[in-house]
Amino acid sequence: MSEFLRLLLGLHAAARRIDRDQALLGALGVGAIAYTHQIDSVQRMVTGTTCRWLLADEVGLGKTIQAIMVMRALAAQSPRQLNVALVVPDDLAGQWAEELLCRGHVVPIESGQEGSAVGNIVLRLARPSVLVAGTRLTGEKIDLLIVDEFAKLQAQVRRDLIAAARIVPNVIVLTATPALHLAATRRELMTLLEPEAYAVAQAENRDILTVLSEREATAIEKYGDQMHDAVKRRAVEDGYGLYRHLIRTARTDYPSALPRRNYQPVRLAPTDGDVGRAKTTRGYLEAARNSNLAIQRDLLLQVCGRSPVSLRERLSTLRRTSPALQAAWRQIDSCLREELGDAKLDALIDHLRGLFSRDRDARVVIVAEDNPTTDYLRDGIEKLADVKVAKKRRIVGAAEKLEVHVADLKEALDDFISGEAKVLVASDAAREGHNLQFADEIIFFALPWSPPDIQQWIGRIDRLGTKGRAANRRIAITPIVIEGSIEDQILAVLEGTGVFLKSEVFDESEWEAISIAIGAAADGSGGGNWTDAAREAKTLGEKYDAWLQATRLPPSPRTAIATRREAQFRNRPYAAPMAAIEGYPWNWYVMREIAIETTIKLAREEYLEVRSDRMGDQRFRTMWYKSRAGSEGFILPDLDSRSSWHRQAFIMRRSAIECPPRTHIVQSDEEKRRLHFFDHGCTLHDGAVEAFEKQTPTTDIQTEFVVEFPVGHPALQWADRRLLVATAEFDLRSAIRFDAEGMLGVADPRATKPEQDARTSAGRLALAQFQADRRWMIDLVPPEMLFSVLLEDGDGLVEADTATPALLDPFFERNCARQLGKRVLALSEHKLQIARTGVSNRLNKLGLDCLRQATGAVRREVGGRLFAAQADADHAINAARAEFAVALALDAKHEFNKAAQRGATLALNLAEAIWGGRKTRLEGLEDAMQIGVKLVNRRIFWVVPRAPSEQPS
Incomplete structure (x- = not known):
């Protein structure tokens, strides 16, 4: 591969890396079309001040996909391996395993099985049947707990989950029919989702529902005069409402999304056989009643209505202990033997x-x-x-x-x-x-x-x-x-x-x-x-909305918000400049799939052998090395180098996913191969992107490529003219930092066990809050890739950014551009200085534009974030105060009671310190962005486009 094409491959790989954070923190890498309500719900879950949610969308609205999207986003943003525990009813485990593999690029590890991380996720499946048998979940080792159909699990399993979930930082509970109009169901779910309120209830020996009701009343009294404003009302609902952690999408909210x-x-008019079977079955039931025979009458009637063979099989088990029963039995038997239709x-x-x-x-x-x-x-x-x-x-x-x-x-x-x-x-x-x-x-x-x-x-x-x-x-x-x-x-x-x-589901x-x-x-x-x-x-349906009667702060509708959010994604530019498809409106979801296809096309020029195939209606591609594996230092972690037998199958377009999706395909060699969906979270994809970027050659202000583009290629608008291309990355992620000791103070080596526990719990909470704030900031102002093209014009340079999409895509129809030469450009020091200054000024201007937009976005949103974080702090501090009051009432004559009091005192102090640290972090975020902004991974090179020397005949 020429150095120019390697350079383009590296730039596309870098753009793909940037795209991960832009794609809802990596959530949109799942192998599924993201619907409007799913985008809104997942964004709420992964960017909220805390990630504890009851996802109660009605049947058929894709709750499983949303949970997988949340998992993928948390994993993508985690600095270490994400440990996930999945608890689902045993009869749903198979469906979950398929969805996780097809959509989420991960295979669950069963209890007792050996397994390792897939990417940076370790997902363990905890079946209720195993948990009932004595296996326990260890909350300290879980980063994300996903529970499906919580209410249908055994009582002991539910109690164990509630206990473990208190210290798990991220919890997603799924159900289509939560029955929240029932106080017992509400109580159990709120205990799972609101550990602070549960702590208050336990400390004060009260019902958690009473605690939550009083929380609402206090908020209404405090903010009631501001709640005429829809934005403020929603903020109060989300911070203090009973259902602040509930996401409930009805099928009627999005009628166009469903069939x-x-x-x-x-x-039908009955045949003689239909009449006979019904009549004789009724006759047997009457004989059974007269004979005082206990029988499941409804089951026999159901069997009679299904089919003659079903009734025939049931007949063999019917008792004939009296003459009347024998006669009735023979009537059924005779009717079935006659086969009257x-x-x-x-x-x-x-x-x-x-x-x-x-x-x-x-x-x-x-x-x-x-x-x-x-x-x-x-x-x-x-x-x-x-x-x-x-x-x-x-x-x-x-x-x-x-x-x-x-x-x-x-x-x-x-x-x-x-x-x-x-x-x-x-x-x-x-x-x-x-x-x-x-x-x-x-x-x-x-x-x-x-x-x-x-x-x-x-x-x-x-x-x-x-x-x-x-x-x-x-x-x-x-x-x-x-x-x-x-x-x-x-x-x-x-x-x-x-x-x-x-469409309503009850x-x-x-x-x-x-x-x-x-x-x-x-x-x-x-x-x-x-x-x-x-x-x-x-x-x-009379009770359909009865669950809302339990709250004074019912959730406001979100359809309009969700529609706007989906449009923001659809209309945003891709990480690298791309030309719009003529005749079609811009669609970011489609363009990012086209972008990865272009990346693979570039890799085919030198590194990969990519072939198309199909299995039934499922079209797919396979990849293996084009030449000897490992040549030029190119190796993909998921691509075994021994032989092409180890090729990998993949698809890149969501429109290519069959329904239902296939987990594997079989080719002519009869081997079963896993079918990958090539996007973020797929280890084949992520390993390829990393390997492609490593192939990027080094360039500088004096590197010039002379490139022949195919006839008709848009880059030929600048044929025989020198273009100076510069790229850099704008990244604000370092602006938000976590300093545990600065927030919590230095640990006392002489601390008692209760004090150690208080500090451990506080550290876990502070870290979870920091990670939530970091995800919020990155989603709000994700990294950007900056591109500048300057056109040589006499002794000066003029902006020509419109050339960027053409230069980044070397393909036109079925032909690819080819490098004619690479040289060290001999320019006078004066011209070099003009080029350096022009590039620097242009990139800095683009960076300042990004910074201005980013700080503006944070300025608009940070007030709402502080309000939500304040609500979380209120709940945590109230819980600490309630537990402190209990400890204070203990008899201090006993040393272990003194230790408990010291632990409760420290817990209260740390809860207040955590809020102080979080408040300072959020209030200072805009200034931190101004100070911490930097442009990284700068690249610069010249390109001279050339038309083909010979026109095709």
Whole structure:
């Protein structure tokens, strides 16, 4: 590779390094499209004064992706290895593992397994089943704790998590249905998120909800006359509100982000077989009642409504202990033997035939609920509709480990995920733990009686993450029921709730009364009837916003703020100057993908062999060394140099990610290779960027490159003219510093254990606050890469910055510029001085412009930051005072009580010192930026563009 192309490669790599901080502190390196609400939420979480959040977005809005984005940002900004603990229900562990690998470039380490850092992250998966067995989380060793579906975990696990989380600096709790209208749920979640309020409650023997309510009241009394201003009100909500650590995005907030639903119920006249099965099943239940036989009546009725084979299998277990039961049993058996037809199966086959005649690529999920119905439908569809079917049966046998069940689910879905099977027939085992948003339709052949189950099933396909615009996507919801059947009555009740059409998601407690009413009406017991069930259905949603009644400072809407933030990212320039794509509006998200493609194209000129391939619909590329590995000192840490068999597969465009995303690909050699998403956090990407930048040749004011550009290249506007190119980096990150001893004082070697604990706790808090402030500052004023181009004009130089994008991209159509020569430019001392002065003045001016914008941004935002930090300090100091009061009441005659009092005194003093240090740091930030500003990594060289010497014939 010529030195000129190596120079360009190094500049692109440097720009990519700068881009990491500009891309929401590295969060946007995940392998997923970042939606508007996700950008706003992640920015709040990683730049807030503290990172402790309940992420309670509704089902399908990408909470997992947001948690991964937060993890990636914290890791990118951490000076050392980030230790992450992930606690998720066992049945969701498989889904999380896939998302982490596909999206977050990291593989979780199971408890008891050996593992090392991936990049600078060590992520350990703590399954609740393992925690219940006695494994404990050690809060001191955790930098980030992520908990999914906290409320569904065992009580002991929840208690252990609350205890560990008190000293973990960063905590993210995810749930779609937090049930915050229930005081018990609120209390538990606030204990997890508000350790200072919990400390006050413990010290004063009070309810944490009372403490938090009083906190709100005090803030309203103090700031009430200012809260007519929307900005001030939001600041008070975020600092003192009950839900200050809650992020709750509703599906209705962003209707265009999700697919549109098409509800198309199918109600059928019954066949003789349908009538017979229902009648004989009712007859058996009546005989059981008269015989005082205890039986789960609702389960038998559900089985009867699913399929003949399901009822046949259940029949073999029904008791025949009386003549009446024997007679009723024989009636069911006779009905099943006659095989008088299944209207639902006939309608399903007709529906599928019509669907696939219109769209051969359509994919359908069919809900069968149990194994006999799953097998029955698979066989019938493959035989009668001539389409391949994947099936997921319920695992029978509790002895198997849950992780084996999850792995079995993944294996069963492979054909459906790959598109080889167009239909998935599934039992209830697929209802949770897998995202099926690539499906076009969900058919309820068996209608679950549990409304939350229906909600979960629909949520499998109605979610973010599909290719293309979600607003243009439609999903069909098709329940098939027999007219007059129990399922028909249930469907009518559910239609009254609007669950099939509305996007709102309700928790199980809101469904409870409706579920009870459905069960009573179906059984006909206790006076229950369908009219009562329908009346109960109309109450759904009455508690939807009841959680807001618990606070006087409810969170203000954020849709407008989120929209502005997303636009700020979309409209910002890339780290290196790039030419806009003709005919398309500027889109930073797309341009940064084009930028890395250009970087790889440059690397192909000398260092890398990059080839295109595909597996099914998934297009990808592979890379290995172009020549002998290690030549010219070029080596990639993730690229094994032994042979091209060790090549790595990757994609660079989010639009290329299939739905669902693939973790691995298989090429013609039948080897399974991991599929990387080539962006920040991916070790292949990060190692390549670092290696590329190391190849940058040294240049100075007398280095000149003569470069032949392809015909039509925009750089030829300056053909045969000398251009002086200069670059530098503007970086203010050193303006914010952490001085533990300056803030907390020197540790006393004679300190008691309580004093040592107080100092350790204070040091941990002070460091977490500093890191939060540093992330806030870097996101507000990230590093910038400065570029200047000066055009030689007689004895002087004139600005020609418009040439920068052309010079940085040597490609035009399929041709690349080539270096004709490099020389030491012989200029008079006078001309050299003019060049040095011109470059210095231009870079300094660009730097001063950046500094002016940066200080202006800090000046505008630091007041709000101080207010939020003051709120955190108030809470921490109040907690320290409450614990100090408890210690002060101890009998000082005992030495251990004296030690406790000294520890509490020190803790209070340090809490006040931490706030004083933080306040000084934030108030002095603008001055520190003025003093600490510097331009680093300056590079300078001349370029003389030349047209090709021979035009192509």
